[in-house]
Amino acid sequence: MNSLFSGIGIQPLDFFQISTMFVLTMLVFFTVKNKRHFWLNYLLLSIFALQCLVIALFHDGLRVKLFAALMLISVLTVEGVVTKRRRLEERGT
Numbered sequence: 001m002n003s004l005f006s007g008i009g010i011q012p013l014d015f016f017q018i019s020t021m022f023v024l025t026m027l028v029f030f031t032v033k034n035k036r037h038f039w040l041n042y043l044l045l046s047i048f049a050l051q052c053l054v055i056a057l058f059h060d061g062l063r064v065k066l067f068a069a070l071m072l073i074s075v076l077t078v079e080g081v082v083t084k085r086r087r088l089e090e091r092g093t
Contacts (some may be wrong), residue, residue, distance in 0.1 A: 009061055009064070010063055010067055017053070018067060022071045024044060026046045028044050028080070029079055029082070030082075047068055052068040053072075
């Protein structure tokens, strides 16, 4: 398993940690439709952002920092675009 990630330069634990939180954050964002339970999305997004910032600040290696930053940017972009489209659809109807 380590030989798979050693060529990339990312430790397997870092990869799985970031990927798991990314998938969990996206899963909650797209499945929670009730505004009453939307606080869970904000909680997971905050935890994911904090996790990525800690990795970007305190881990060694540029590749893991770049991976964390790209995953965070993609989460923020997807959630921003989808939220904007949902609001436009609510106003339009």
